[in-house]
Amino acid sequence: MNLLELKDLTIHYFTDEGVVKAVNGLTLSVGAGETVGLVGETGAGKTTTALGIMNLVPDPPGKIVSGEILYQGEDLAKKNQMEMRDIRGRQISMIFQDPMTALNPVLTVGDQIAEVIRLHEELSRADAYIKAAKMLEMVGIPSERLGEYPHQFSGGMKQRVVIAIALACSPKLLIADEPTTALDVTIQAQVLKMMNDLKQNLGTSMILITHDLGVVAETCDKVAIMYAGEIVESGSLEDIFLHTAHPYTKGLFESIPSLKKDTKRLKPIKGLMPDPRSLPEGCSFSPRCPYVKEKCALEDPQVTEIAEGHFVKCPYWRDVHLNREEL
Amino acid sequence: MSEQALSSKKKSMGAEKFHAFMKNKLAVAGAMLLIAMILLVALSPVLAPYGYDEQNYEVARQTPSFHHLAGTDELGRDIFSRILYGGRVSLTIGIISVGIGLLCGGSLGILAAYYGGITETVLMRIIDILMAIPSIILAISICAALGSGIVNTMIAVGISSIPTYARVFRSAVISEKSKEYIEASRAVGAGNMRIILRHILPNSLAPVIVQASLGVAQAITTAASLSFIGLGIQPPNPEWGALLSGGRQYIRDYPHMVVYPGIAIMLTVLALNLIGDGLRDALDPRLKR
Amino acid sequence: MANENVLLQVNNLKKYFKTAKEQLHAVDDITFSLERGKTLGVVGESGCGKSTLGRTILNLLPATSGEVIFDGVHVENANKKQMSHLRQEMQIIFQDPFSSLDPRLSVSEIIMEPLEIYHIYPTRQERQKRVEELMDTVGLARRLANSYPHELDGGRRQRIGVARALALNPKFIVCDEPVSALDVSIQAQILNLMQDLQEQHGLAYMFITHDLSVVKHISDDILVMYLGKMVEKCQAKELFRNHLHPYTSALLSAIPVPEIGAAKDRILLQGEISSPINPKPGCRFANRCAYVCETCLQKEPEMREVVPGHFVACHRGEERKKERKDIYEF
Numbered sequence: 001m002n003l004l005e006l007k008d009l010t011i012h013y014f015t016d017e018g019v020v021k022a023v024n025g026l027t028l029s030v031g032a033g034e035t036v037g038l039v040g041e042t043g044a045g046k047t048t049t050a051l052g053i054m055n056l057v058p059d060p061p062g063k064i065v066s067g068e069i070l071y072q073g074e075d076l077a078k079k080n081q082m083e084m085r086d087i088r089g090r091q092i093s094m095i096f097q098d099p100m101t102a103l104n105p106v107l108t109v110g111d112q113i114a115e116v117i118r119l120h121e122e123l124s125r126a127d128a129y130i131k132a133a134k135m136l137e138m139v140g141i142p143s144e145r146l147g148e149y150p151h152q153f154s155g156g157m158k159q160r161v162v163i164a165i166a167l168a169c170s171p172k173l174l175i176a177d178e179p180t181t182a183l184d185v186t187i188q189a190q191v192l193k194m195m196n197d198l199k200q201n202l203g204t205s206m207i208l209i210t211h212d213l214g215v216v217a218e219t220c221d222k223v224a225i226m227y228a229g230e231i232v233e234s235g236s237l238e239d240i241f242l243h244t245a246h247p248y249t250k251g252l253f254e255s256i257p258s259l260k261k262d263t264k265r266l267k268p269i270k271g272l273m274p275d276p277r278s279l280p281e282g283c284s285f286s287p288r289c290p291y292v293k294e295k296c297a298l299e300d301p302q303v304t305e306i307a308e309g310h311f312v313k314c315p316y317w318r319d320v321h322l323n324r325e326e327l
Numbered sequence: 328m329s330e331q332a333l334s335s336k337k338k339s340m341g342a343e344k345f346h347a348f349m350k351n352k353l354a355v356a357g358a359m360l361l362i363a364m365i366l367l368v369a370l371s372p373v374l375a376p377y378g379y380d381e382q383n384y385e386v387a388r389q390t391p392s393f394h395h396l397a398g399t400d401e402l403g404r405d406i407f408s409r410i411l412y413g414g415r416v417s418l419t420i421g422i423i424s425v426g427i428g429l430l431c432g433g434s435l436g437i438l439a440a441y442y443g444g445i446t447e448t449v450l451m452r453i454i455d456i457l458m459a460i461p462s463i464i465l466a467i468s469i470c471a472a473l474g475s476g477i478v479n480t481m482i483a484v485g486i487s488s489i490p491t492y493a494r495v496f497r498s499a500v501i502s503e504k505s506k507e508y509i510e511a512s513r514a515v516g517a518g519n520m521r522i523i524l525r526h527i528l529p530n531s532l533a534p535v536i537v538q539a540s541l542g543v544a545q546a547i548t549t550a551a552s553l554s555f556i557g558l559g560i561q562p563p564n565p566e567w568g569a570l571l572s573g574g575r576q577y578i579r580d581y582p583h584m585v586v587y588p589g590i591a592i593m594l595t596v597l598a599l600n601l602i603g604d605g606l607r608d609a610l611d612p613r614l615k616r
Numbered sequence: 617m618a619n620e621n622v623l624l625q626v627n628n629l630k631k632y633f634k635t636a637k638e639q640l641h642a643v644d645d646i647t648f649s650l651e652r653g654k655t656l657g658v659v660g661e662s663g664c665g666k667s668t669l670g671r672t673i674l675n676l677l678p679a680t681s682g683e684v685i686f687d688g689v690h691v692e693n694a695n696k697k698q699m700s701h702l703r704q705e706m707q708i709i710f711q712d713p714f715s716s717l718d719p720r721l722s723v724s725e726i727i728m729e730p731l732e733i734y735h736i737y738p739t740r741q742e743r744q745k746r747v748e749e750l751m752d753t754v755g756l757a758r759r760l761a762n763s764y765p766h767e768l769d770g771g772r773r774q775r776i777g778v779a780r781a782l783a784l785n786p787k788f789i790v791c792d793e794p795v796s797a798l799d800v801s802i803q804a805q806i807l808n809l810m811q812d813l814q815e816q817h818g819l820a821y822m823f824i825t826h827d828l829s830v831v832k833h834i835s836d837d838i839l840v841m842y843l844g845k846m847v848e849k850c851q852a853k854e855l856f857r858n859h860l861h862p863y864t865s866a867l868l869s870a871i872p873v874p875e876i877g878a879a880k881d882r883i884l885l886q887g888e889i890s891s892p893i894n895p896k897p898g899c900r901f902a903n904r905c906a907y908v909c910e911t912c913l914q915k916e917p918e919m920r921e922v923v924p925g926h927f928v929a930c931h932r933g934e935e936r937k938k939e940r941k942d943i944y945e946f
Binding site for chain 3: 507512516518529530
């Protein structure tokens with residue numbers, strides 16, 4: 001059984017300006033010890049999906065309209081806030097993009113780690129601090145710094161503290177929302193390496209939300225590409241990077257300037273992200289798709305499994321596939 | 328954002344704020360109340376049943392009746408008419424003195440914040456000195472020095488409100504001037520005046536508008552207090568504060584002489600406060616749903 | 617300068633910020649020249665002074681010392697009249713398309729502002745016409761002229777910024793992380809646009825970014841900065857093939873490459889960037905450098921031409937050159 005299974009998850013925000021269709025029929029599974037990369041651009045619904053799993057979608061205006069969030073067979077969408085509080089932090093943890101605002105500036109780092117530990121485990125204050133010190137060492141910060149305040153840490157260090165807090169109660173699943181986007185590349189490299197090591201040592205499953213395909217290539221086992229609240233392609237790292245099958249995925253790869261090859265011009269995806277309040281008819285990528293056929297704007301394409309574990313939401317994947325091989 | 332969404336819903340920032348304001352029922356009620364007051368007061372020569380200084384000793388100190396809606400005072404003048412006429416003075420004082428405060432305080436605050444350094448230190452210390460004196464005492468001393476009368480009252484109330492507006496403007500400008508678009512317009516060669524008038528001023532107005540709408544209410548009460556202690560408007564000119572002051576010796580036997588002018592002040596202040604709150608909510612982007 | 621083609625010459629430019637007790641060396645002794653129609657990429661991590669460099673060159677911040685010569689005119693002590701002329705020739709595009717546009721002005725008002733300031737077109741109709749031309753140039757639909765920035769997405773907003781910068785037909789544009797805030801698909805659109813504009817108008821760019829793949833794509837020359845100092849400067853291709861400074865090498869190897877198994881032998885830098893407040897003598901990178909030696913801690917390295925056209929500020933630049941030759945054989 002998979003650790004987490006999202007089945008046909010749909011989350012909408014009901015605002016004065018209309019219904020924002022943030023997540024539309026999303027299906028995704030995360031196995032034990034697996035790292036799944038959730039890739040997409042601004043407004044693809046990545047963060048909403050994460051909040052949905054944690055049952056933290058701001059309500060109102062947000063609402064899980066339909067679908068199941070099966071965590072070890074239990075549907076989290078049906079749980080109330082009391083039950084969820086027990087799961088958050090202990091079973092599923094989340095780290096956010098901005099480490100600067102995720103920590104409370106008036107509490108010491110030690111206090112903040114110990115607080116989480118004592119919330120979920122019946123430990124004395126002293127024991128909680130001992131464990132907090134261990135956690136800090138684990139993310140590569142000397143435990144003497146336990147009594148320091150967040151402003152005494154640099155950006156990369158703060159993100160390490162945030163990770164220490166998230167891992168303090170040894171959760172089975174970690175949701176990391178753009179954990180390194182706010183960091184410089186050399187610091188990002190340090191944090192990614194640390195996260196990779198921790199993942200291997202602790203066996204934690206992870207959902208890594210990012211827009212950076214480079215980060216995905218380094219950390220993930222499985223990849224799911226999101227567009228307009230749907231997963232348009234998912235599969236193993238090899239499936240996505242070597243046997244790209246969806247036009248959008250291909251467009252993403254071609255938009256990135258390559259370090260290896262000299263390209264005179266980039267091939268951007270034309271047009272813009274659709275407005276989630278009025279998604280296009282049929283396939284939501286069709287207005288921007290270079291492979292678009294008449295049928296695309298009429299009916300929403302089915303998800304097909306083109307190889308074992310490689311799912312694509314495009315009936316014309318063969319065209320893309322061929323094209324990619326030529327590269 | 329898709330193309331259709333853009334063209335179908337092209338609202339200016341102002342229209343959007345207006346919409347947000349209109350959604351706040353209390354604020355709209357306040358605005359309607361204020362408009363009603365202004366209409367009544369502006370049309371007082373037509374609406375008032377009697378002149379404001381028309382004395383009739385036969386009906387002195389009458390309680391409210393059909394002929395005298397709010398009763399009469401000790402000289403037999405119709406209180407309702409005096410409230411209507413008095414409102415013209417009170418509202419004018421309120422608006423003009425806020426205007427004076429905005430103009431002087433605003434320029435001081437903007438200059439201090441925009442130029443910074445020694446300019447800011449000198450200007451803000453002067454403001455601090457003004458602030459150290461309670462505004463009512465400041466107004467009293469200015470009134471005492473200039474003499475009483477409508478114009479002097481406005482000046483006194485206006486000057487006493489300068490520090491507030493200077494502070495509000497200064498903090499608004501400081502947060503605006505560090506934004507990148509100011510640098511962007513400097514990069515295309517805009518001068519200081521252009522930057523202040525075209526970019527900084529419109530963008531820092533939001534908190535000031537709120538402060539000003541509350542300030543009108545405050546100015547009316549300050550002017551009323553001045554009249555109350557005999558420094559503001561002189562008899563027989565009616566003014567809400569002066570009405571209260573005139574009636575206070577009869578408060579035990581003829582409470583209507585102070586209650587009705589009091590209600591007029593209260594309603595105006597209430598209306599303005601509701602509008603101020605509504606504006607603050609509408610203009611604050613963080614409260615946007 | 618003998619070379620007619622040089623548009624911008626920067627000599628020993630310094631910008632220090634003074635606080636009560638300390639001095640922050642944001643830009644420390646930068647020298648480079650930029651030819652007409654070329655692009656210089658300025659690369660570095662946050663706090664290395666790359667944005668301050670751009671603003672100091674444009675005289676948006678006064679220089680502490682050094683020279684900036686634009687088309688024969690000294691920018692750093694230009695008088696008001698000269699500056700007003702220079703502002704038309706040198707422009708800037710900002711990183712954040714949200715905060716760099718006045719929220720209260722409509723798209724056409726924003727693009728029109730420089731035209732109004734310089735009274736280039738006498739009538740409003742002519743200005744309006746020019747605005748429409750500019751909107752066409754940068755690929756903004758004309759019907760958006762009366763929209764407000766907050767109604768548009770990041771890519772469109774950045775196009776407004778580009779149009780505003782182009783309005784006065786400049787020769788040189790400082791691009792301060794113009795695509796960092798954008799999604800990759802939009803980023804590629806804007807990069808292509810900027811390349812097209814460069815070709816059509818013969819623009820010279822100073823392209824400030826932390827993204828090495830973007831800088832490689834767009835630049836002719838690259839300048840790498842660390843804590844206010846230049847550490848390496850050469851042609852873009854040369855830098856990626858033959859980087860000599862240990863910091864450049866670490867920076868390059870830290871980039872996550874979207875290929876499977878790309879980052880196996882990564883150079884991981886220890887520690888974090890300190891801030892350039894009252895810097896100690898010696899190399900500023902010394903405390904994180906794997907090649908550090910005695911000299912590095914005592915003497916500040918100068919920029920030296922180790923390979924023709926390839927400058928590096930490292931005491932061990934020559935050794936590194938040999939070492940790299942073994943790896944890359946050329």
